[in-house]
Amino acid sequence: MPRSIGVLAAEHIAVGLVEHHHVVGSVLVYPRQGEDPEALQSIPAEAIGERIREQLERVGQGQAIHVVGVGFPGVIRDGIIQESPNLQQVKGLNLQAILSSASLGNGVSVPVRIFNDADVMAAGIAATQGQLDRFIRVWTLGNGIGFGRYPWTEGIWEGGHSVVTLDPKEHFCGCGGKGHLEGIMGQRAMRLRFWDMEPEEVFASAKSGDARCGAFVKLWHRALAAATATSIHMDGPGKFFIAGPNARFVDLGLLGMYLHEMVKMTPLQGSIYEMISTSDEIGIIGAAVNAEQAIRTS
Numbered sequence: 001m002p003r004s005i006g007v008l009a010a011e012h013i014a015v016g017l018v019e020h021h022h023v024v025g026s027v028l029v030y031p032r033q034g035e036d037p038e039a040l041q042s043i044p045a046e047a048i049g050e051r052i053r054e055q056l057e058r059v060g061q062g063q064a065i066h067v068v069g070v071g072f073p074g075v076i077r078d079g080i081i082q083e084s085p086n087l088q089q090v091k092g093l094n095l096q097a098i099l100s101s102a103s104l105g106n107g108v109s110v111p112v113r114i115f116n117d118a119d120v121m122a123a124g125i126a127a128t129q130g131q132l133d134r135f136i137r138v139w140t141l142g143n144g145i146g147f148g149r150y151p152w153t154e155g156i157w158e159g160g161h162s163v164v165t166l167d168p169k170e171h172f173c174g175c176g177g178k179g180h181l182e183g184i185m186g187q188r189a190m191r192l193r194f195w196d197m198e199p200e201e202v203f204a205s206a207k208s209g210d211a212r213c214g215a216f217v218k219l220w221h222r223a224l225a226a227a228t229a230t231s232i233h234m235d236g237p238g239k240f241f242i243a244g245p246n247a248r249f250v251d252l253g254l255l256g257m258y259l260h261e262m263v264k265m266t267p268l269q270g271s272i273y274e275m276i277s278t279s280d281e282i283g284i285i286g287a288a289v290n291a292e293q294a295i296r297t298s
Helices: 045-060 095-100 117-128 187-193 199-207 211-235 245-249 252-262 280-297
Strands: 003-009 013-019 022-030 065-072 075-077 080-083 112-116 136-141 145-150 239-243 272-275
Touching (some): 003 117, 003 280, 013 045, 013 280, 022 045, 065 117, 065 280, 075 112, 080 095, 095 112, 112 117, 112 280, 117 136, 117 280, 136 211, 136 245, 145 211, 187 199, 199 211, 211 252, 252 272
Parallel strands (some): 065 112, 136 239, 239 272
Antiparallel strands (some): 003 013, 075 080, 136 145
């Protein structure tokens, strides 16, 4: 039966075949392990599109492909990357047009759909956790802060750029905006704030009693609680998954306490956080799931 191809392009490009919500065969990754981990940040926009297209053609060779789904960081409309703060060179790139020219399977035209990378991670979690019939949201904590939701629906959903403070000194967000969640919680932002310490050293020092680091750790958790509370007040309560490399810094008890302080209306209470490990495979599955659902409803 026809299979789908899922693509996750964030810190690197990962491409795989998907069938029945499982990755079939091996996943192709660019750049490969041991190569420059910041390669995508240093090459032109069109070259990124071509790298993805090349991987698609390798994975899809000899396969009957139903649809291609791609997760990519940034604001995406109609297959065009309108803005991507962490890959600024791709602004305006028509990624869907580039990938639609890929030669797949038997040469029949294959539909391509592009989504925000956090949204495909949410879809992948829903698929692998047996929750495709539920509304879920996902915070991904890394260099940037991703906010994904499933089921996918048209919108911007740049939750990492939620305004969580009115302090004009909070200017560390990669997009240049002030008071943003990513400007407090993002890996890049933490390094800019603490020139002499890595993020893991900041959290370790907070546990050892350092006042400055302790105050920041409270701010870090309060910022995530504030962004979550905003989502709850807009879309209602529910489950929020927390994923990504910096999820290891989260104190669920502290986060829950701050959230409880911010959400007081009875019908909006009852949200829960759950930590979850994610992988390229989950994002690849989610990209395929979103693309398959988009094709069915188009």
